[in-house]
Amino acid sequence: MQSSLPLTIDRASGVPLHLQVAEQFRAAVMDGRLQAGHRLPSTRDLARELSVSRSVTQAAYDQLHAEGWIEGRTGAGTFVTDVAPLQPAVRRSKTPQPDADPKLLTLRPGIPYIAPTPDPGWRRAWREVSTQSPPRGYDDAPGLPALRAALADHVARVRGIACGPENVLVTNGTVHGLRLLLTVTRHPGDRIAIEDPGYLNAVAAARDHRLEIVDVPVDEDGLQVAALTGEAQAVYVTPSHQYPLGGRLPVARRNELVRWARRTGSLLIEDDYDSEFRYDVAPLPALAQLDLERVVHLGTLSKTLSPALRLGWLVASEAMVDRLAAHRKSTGDWPAWPMQAALLAMLRDGYLDRAVRRSRRLYAERRTLTCEVLAPYGQVIGQDAGLHITLLLSGNTDDRHIAAAARQAGVVVAPLSEYRRTIPGPPGLVIGYATPSAPDLHRALTVLTTVLAHR
Numbered sequence: 167m168q169s170s171l172p173l174t175i176d177r178a179s180g181v182p183l184h185l186q187v188a189e190q191f192r193a194a195v196m197d198g199r200l201q202a203g204h205r206l207p208s209t210r211d212l213a214r215e216l217s218v219s220r221s222v223t224q225a226a227y228d229q230l231h232a233e234g235w236i237e238g239r240t241g242a243g244t245f246v247t248d249v250a251p252l253q254p255a256v257r258r259s260k261t262p263q264p265d266a267d268p269k270l271l272t273l274r275p276g277i278p279y280i281a282p283t284p285d286p287g288w289r290r291a292w293r294e295v296s297t298q299s300p301p302r303g304y305d306d307a308p309g310l311p312a313l314r315a316a317l318a319d320h321v322a323r324v325r326g327i328a329c330g331p332e333n334v335l336v337t338n339g340t341v342h343g344l345r346l347l348l349t350v351t352r353h354p355g356d357r358i359a360i361e362d363p364g365y366l367n368a369v370a371a372a373r374d375h376r377l378e379i380v381d382v383p384v385d386e387d388g389l390q391v392a393a394l395t396g397e398a399q400a401v402y403v404t405p406s407h408q409y410p411l412g413g414r415l416p417v418a419r420r421n422e423l424v425r426w427a428r429r430t431g432s433l434l435i436e437d438d439y440d441s442e443f444r445y446d447v448a449p450l451p452a453l454a455q456l457d458l459e460r461v462v463h464l465g466t467l468s469k470t471l472s473p474a475l476r477l478g479w480l481v482a483s484e485a486m487v488d489r490l491a492a493h494r495k496s497t498g499d500w501p502a503w504p505m506q507a508a509l510l511a512m513l514r515d516g517y518l519d520r521a522v523r524r525s526r527r528l529y530a531e532r533r534t535l536t537c538e539v540l541a542p543y544g545q546v547i548g549q550d551a552g553l554h555i556t557l558l559l560s561g562n563t564d565d566r567h568i569a570a571a572a573r574q575a576g577v578v579v580a581p582l583s584e585y586r587r588t589i590p591g592p593p594g595l596v597i598g599y600a601t602p603s604a605p606d607l608h609r610a611l612t613v614l615t616t617v618l619a620h621r
């Protein structure tokens with residue numbers, strides 16, 4: 167049924183009739199079909215036009231009046247107001263995220279392979295969670311006690327860090343732990359040394375905390391400890407696989423770094439993001455193994471299971487953990503119970519160990535393939551560990567240009583220059599080989615080599 171206003175009633179829709187009238191009225195004003203000052207029919211006339219009861223049109227007018235879309239003028243009738251209603255503040259964006267195009271193959275570093283079907287160990291852990299009631303309430307700011315104990319055993323076993331539950335704080339991943347640490351222990355203007363090139367999210371965290379960043383050079387072995395000066399009060403470092411160049415900090419440098427921190431009273435922040443993966447090389451001690459008073463160690467599930475889980479751990483002195491936990495109590499910012507309970511089940515079951523072993527086999531093959539295919543196009547470095555390699559290119563190459571051309575051809579890679587701040591170095595590409603399926607990795611490498619051959 168049509169009326170003198172652009173309204174139609176649909177009795178089959180199940181939506182109450184007065185709401186249909188009000189909604190269509192709003193839409194007509196928003197898109198200009200009804201102009202400010204337009205005189206409306208009376209509720210009685212509109213009810214007749216629409217073949218509805220007057221209570222329907224009255225309810226619609228009351229609603230529109232309350233919301234400010236219409237106004238009554240004494241003796242003259244009801245009019246569309248000339249005050250343009252506020253547009254909703256948040257509009258849905260139609261532009262897709264840059265990397266979200268499903269047709270693009272991604273070789274950006276940092277994301278593990280996620281099997282399309284979850285395996286029995288994963289399902290068992292979640293079933294176990296679903297049979298439990300949640301704990302009482304706000305008691306577990308540092309993390310579930312049983313999970314802290316299981317994580318202490320885990321890092322002692324796989325990273326050699328002698329610690330107990332009192333040294334462990336459960337986090338939503340590395341960046342969450344890092345930001346908490348900076349919030350609680352740093353003041354604006356404090357100086358923090360960060361590897362250059364280095365991890366962009368660590369740099370962003372330091373900037374957001376208004377810290378002064380001291381750029382420290384990196385070579386094929388990782389952070390150049392000898393370049394640290396006394397001015398830094400904290401150091402953020404990726405010793406197990408320097409991000410992004412891939413060096414593994416040798417024992418002598420680790421010792422030197424800890425000695426330097428003891429001498430200067432600095433805090434060392436060890437980002438241990440992908441230490442689970444190394445290929446044909448001996449393990450190196452975690453920095454935190456050397457001195458838990460000077461080192462805060464950050465671990466994550468983001469590379470072993472998935473970044474989507476948002477779960478990790480921070481290992482530090484008991485006093486530091488207590489300080490961080492006390493701050494958390496006032497923010498309510500700690501991982502949700504179901505996630506923590508699931509991780510506990512996965513650790514107890516040996517699921518995490520099995521998943522890491524399986525991924526290590528998978529990534530070892532992909533790493534070999536990636537190195538072989540790319541070796542003719544530059545110098546491959548950082549291949550002993552982790553989920554990515556870096557391909558150094560000849561000095562005059564514009565790596566951003568190569569990355570843009572690769573993207574045009576359907577493959578996303580990260581230009582090395584993206585990670586550099588002030589310290590110059592050769593151009594390159596940072597290439598993650600873990601994310602795609604095996605056939606997609608082949609395809610992506612073929613595309614990339616074609617782009618590199620035509621540079």
Ligand SMILES: Cc1ncc(COP(=O)(O)O)c(C=O)c1O
Nearest residue numbers: 276339340341365409439466468
């Ligand atoms: C150097 C480095 N640290 C940490 C992470 C993981 O961060 P999170 O645990 O917050 O997901 C990444 C992921 O790409 C990384 O590259």
